[in-house]
Amino acid sequence: MRKDKISNAVIRRLPRYCRNLAALRREGVERISSSALGKNMGLTASQIRQDLSCFGEFGQQGYGYNVDTLYQEIREILGLHRQRSAILVGAGNLGRALIRNFDFVDSGFRLEAAFDVRPELIGTEMHGVPVHDAAELGPYLETHAVAVAVLTLPPQSAQKTADLLMDKGIRGIWNFTNFDFEVGEEHAEVVVESMHFSDSLQVLSYLIRD
Amino acid sequence: MRKDKISNAVIRRLPRYCRNLAALRREGVERISSSALGKNMGLTASQIRQDLSCFGEFGQQGYGYNVDTLYQEIREILGLHRQRSAILVGAGNLGRALIRNFDFVDSGFRLEAAFDVRPELIGTEMHGVPVHDAAELGPYLETHAVAVAVLTLPPQSAQKTADLLMDKGIRGIWNFTNFDFEVGEEHAEVVVESMHFSDSLQVLSYLIRD
Numbered sequence: 001m002r003k004d005k006i007s008n009a010v011i012r013r014l015p016r017y018c019r020n021l022a023a024l025r026r027e028g029v030e031r032i033s034s035s036a037l038g039k040n041m042g043l044t045a046s047q048i049r050q051d052l053s054c055f056g057e058f059g060q061q062g063y064g065y066n067v068d069t070l071y072q073e074i075r076e077i078l079g080l081h082r083q084r085s086a087i088l089v090g091a092g093n094l095g096r097a098l099i100r101n102f103d104f105v106d107s108g109f110r111l112e113a114a115f116d117v118r119p120e121l122i123g124t125e126m127h128g129v130p131v132h133d134a135a136e137l138g139p140y141l142e143t144h145a146v147a148v149a150v151l152t153l154p155p156q157s158a159q160k161t162a163d164l165l166m167d168k169g170i171r172g173i174w175n176f177t178n179f180d181f182e183v184g185e186e187h188a189e190v191v192v193e194s195m196h197f198s199d200s201l202q203v204l205s206y207l208i209r210d
Numbered sequence: 211m212r213k214d215k216i217s218n219a220v221i222r223r224l225p226r227y228c229r230n231l232a233a234l235r236r237e238g239v240e241r242i243s244s245s246a247l248g249k250n251m252g253l254t255a256s257q258i259r260q261d262l263s264c265f266g267e268f269g270q271q272g273y274g275y276n277v278d279t280l281y282q283e284i285r286e287i288l289g290l291h292r293q294r295s296a297i298l299v300g301a302g303n304l305g306r307a308l309i310r311n312f313d314f315v316d317s318g319f320r321l322e323a324a325f326d327v328r329p330e331l332i333g334t335e336m337h338g339v340p341v342h343d344a345a346e347l348g349p350y351l352e353t354h355a356v357a358v359a360v361l362t363l364p365p366q367s368a369q370k371t372a373d374l375l376m377d378k379g380i381r382g383i384w385n386f387t388n389f390d391f392e393v394g395e396e397h398a399e400v401v402v403e404s405m406h407f408s409d410s411l412q413v414l415s416y417l418i419r420d
Contacts, residue, residue, distance in 0.1 A: 012409070180229065189419070204384055
């Protein structure tokens with residue numbers, strides 16, 4: 001796999017392939033042509049073939065793709081089988097919603113702990129996930145190998161917490177703070193993936209015709 | 211404005227322009243060159259000029275862009291000044307997080323009501339937003355002009371609720387259900403903007419190097 005050469009647009013489509021293939025599997029579909037898969041995804045058959053050719057040879061001329069094989073292969077390309085360790089910082093409404101309802105395991109991670117400043121939350125468990133004192137975040141990261149941190153705290157605390165996480169060697173931050181914190185050059189390897197809710201709603205505002 | 215001719219990629223960058231320009235305004239910056247703005251946004255000066263030329267003439271050669279004017283213009287292009295009416299369906303943890311913490315007004319909408327099936331929530335107010343019985347959703351839409359519905363309910367209820375919303379003339383659905391519901395041809399004008407949390411985390415999984 002030549003990770004560096006694959007365009008951002010292709011990478012961002014891979015989870016959509018997964019979702020579509022998972023739906024086909026549930027419906028009991030065993031194989032699918034690139035044109036049928038493209039129709040499901042709003043892409044042309046040739047785009048599908050081009051996307052998947054970045055990662056090797058998947059389909060067979062005249063047969064199409066085996067749904068289950070392709071599904072498993074894409075999950076492996078995404079690294080979802082690795083089940084890397086994740087923590088969550090900020091167990092408010094949004095943090096709680098993710099802890100209770102989001103399927104971390106299906107997206108490649110084990111959520112191992114949450115951190116919060118509120119005394120009434122510290123020491124409790126949410127959906128099996130222990131909530132620790134936010135003051136323990138640094139020491140925790142020194143003794144646990146954590147790959148990713150989910151940031152679900154208020155924007156005012158985002159930069160300080162992100163700095164701590166990066167200093168302690170976190171490799172990815174899933175950012176829900178709606179704040180673009182700075183990533184210093186010394187942390188250029190850290191991957192920040194932001195869920196900017198407002199960007200999405202503003203695009204919706206634009207697309208609605210009057 | 212020639213809405214139809216503007217590429218999806220440009221539209222999706224507009225909210226990022228807004229965020230960057232808002233930050234510059236807060237810092238008291240009055241004007242900025244396309245190369246400096248590009249640097250902030252990870253784009254080239256010529257991409258910036260190209261993006262903005264889709265909407266008319268904004269900058270001045272040798273002067274750059276007036277930060278406040280450009281900010282206001284982009285907000286207007288996005289329709290954020292319209293303050294259209296929105297409702298939210300599903301006042302669980304995620305719905306509550308949005309009601310309490312998300313700035314709908316800043317993204318162009320007034321959140322007027324929430325709907326839920328849980329008796330203990332019906333008739334209450336969350337952060338000033340009344341919570342109605344989900345059974346009242348249809349009648350409500352017949353008597354109120356609602357532009358957008360925020361879907362924050364379990365995936366099993368997504369299709370049925372989306373069908374009702376579309377039948378009642380909703381123009382946009384902001385979908386947090388992690389489910390791609392079907393949009394019939396008779397509703398082809400409805401804009402669906404999905405926040406697929408799993409897509410984002412799976413991309414993060416991919417981008418983390420081992």
